[in-house]
Amino acid sequence: MIKKLRLIWFKSFKEYKIEFEKNSNVIIWENGKWKTNILEAINLICDNSQISSSFENLINTEVNSFFISGIFWDKNNLEQEISISYDKESKKKKIIINWKATTKSKLNEFSSKTIYFSPILMNIFYFWPSDRRDFLDNILSNSFSVYSKILKNYENIIKNRNKILKNINEWNSSKDELNFFDNKMIELSKEIYFYRNDLINYFKKNMQNFETYFFWKIKNVDFEYKTKTKLDDIENSIRKYLKENLERDIILKKTQIWPHIDDFSILLDTKEIIDFASRWEIKSIIIWLKLIELKYIEEKTWNKPILLIDDFLSELDNKHKDILLSEIKAYQSIITSINKIENLDENNIIL
Ligand SMILES: Nc1ncnc2c1ncn2[C@@H]1O[C@H](COP(=O)(O)OP(=O)(O)OP(=O)(O)O)[C@@H](O)[C@H]1O
Ligand SMILES: [Mg+2]
Structure with a gap:
């Protein structure tokens, strides 16, 4: 849980301090008055990449x-103290935990x-597959610190494999050079x-x-993961696909199979949401x-996450609002709003 936050020259702030309570905190302020910036700072210091602007x-x-x-x-x-600073000229990030300099992966663990x-979330099913993948990958990176490392290694391998494809396309490399990257890619996949x-x-x-929760007319709600990879035979299915599509990959200079093009959807009685x-x-x-994301991260990390609810309630009708607010009662939440929120026993921070 967060107790205090101090911002110096972070986005719109020159110097700014704010204190939080252990239950719900509502930051009430008019539009364009830095509410989102406060949540973004908390997200950053907790190493959540979900809204990752460049540090600059x-x-x-x-x-x-x-x-x-x-x-x-x-x-x-x-009490534990974390601080992060970034300097544009040296391009250096400094992460300090309890007065000791440390690394990004230590921050992720700690x-x-x-x-x-956020309100943008409401459009997740209309966005690109990459946004939905980021949704899943972000949950996993928050739950297992090793996952972000695996993902980073994987992205590097794909980048390098694509370089080799380009070289083959331009007659500067031989196809054999792909073997190392294919094997590594399969291992990381x-x-x-x-x-x-x-x-x-x-x-x-x-x-x-779900349906018992929302008293809904749908009988079956299913989470459908979409992939070209056979999940019960990952190695052979990727190898086969790489082989069959090698010439196309060389022409396009791009690797076209993998965890990195998968997607998901929700089926309602077998129909696409x-x-x-x-x-x-x-x-x-x-x-x-x-809410499932919340429970998953809590189970895997043995710790209650902090909820950052940015302008989200304004998207919801009273029934949704009541459900959400009653589900999150047991967590520290920082909610931004331009109006006072009714039925919430909150610490109102009116700025
Ligand atoms: N790097 C920066 N330097 C200075 N000011 C910045 C920087 N980045 C963003 N801002 C300012 O921050 C303000 C936006 O703040 P923020 O998004 O937190 O507002 P908000 O209170 O969430 O508004 P809304 O209710 O409309 O969502 C803008 O006025 C913008 O000009
Ligand atoms: Mg905002």
Whole structure:
């Protein structure tokens, strides 16, 4: 849980301090008054990549560096301090945990986790597959610190494999040079699918409780993971596909199979959500997905995440609002709003 936040030259702030309570905190302020910037700073210090602007854009336009520091209560109610600074000229990021300089992966292991609710989320089923993949990968990176490392290695291998494809296309490399990258890619894909499978099964299991929750007319709600990879035979299916599509890959200079083009959808009585559901129903599903994300991260990290609810309630009708607010009662939440929120026993921070 976060106790205090201090921002220096972070986006719109020159110097700014804010304190939070352990339950719900509502930041009420008019439009364009830095509410989202506060949540973004908390997200950054908790190493959640979900809204990752480049560090350079986070610096106040008048200066060359920013500094953020946060004091958190850990599981044992002890205070822990994390700070992050970034300097534009040296391009150096500095991460400090309890007065000791450290690395990004240590921060990922140490920090509290955040769950970000933003109005943009309401369109997740209309976006590109990559946005939905990011949704899954972000949950996994927050749950297992090793997952972001695997993903980074995988992305590097794909980048290098694509370079070799380009070289083959231009007659500068031989096809044999792909072998190393193919093997490495398959090895890392297996690791990625090991984690994704766990999350997919968790969604599948928990989607089924959905209709009892929303008293809905749909009998079967299913989480459908879309992939060209055979998940029960990852190695052979990727190898076969790479072989069959080698010439096309060389022409396009691009690798076309993998965890990195997968997608997911929700089936309502076997029908695609996007072709079938109303906006209200889609919103219900999205809230449900986020609540499953919350439970998953809590189970895997043995820690309660901090909820950052940015302007999200304004998207919801009273029924959705009541469901969400009652589900999140047991968590520390930081909610932004331009109006006071009724039926919420909150710490109102009116700015
Ligand atoms: N790097 C920066 N330097 C200075 N100001 C910045 C920087 N980046 C963003 N801003 C300012 O921050 C403000 C936006 O703040 P923010 O998005 O937090 O507002 P908000 O309160 O969430 O508004 P809304 O209710 O409309 O969502 C804008 O006025 C923008 O000009
Ligand atoms: Mg905002």
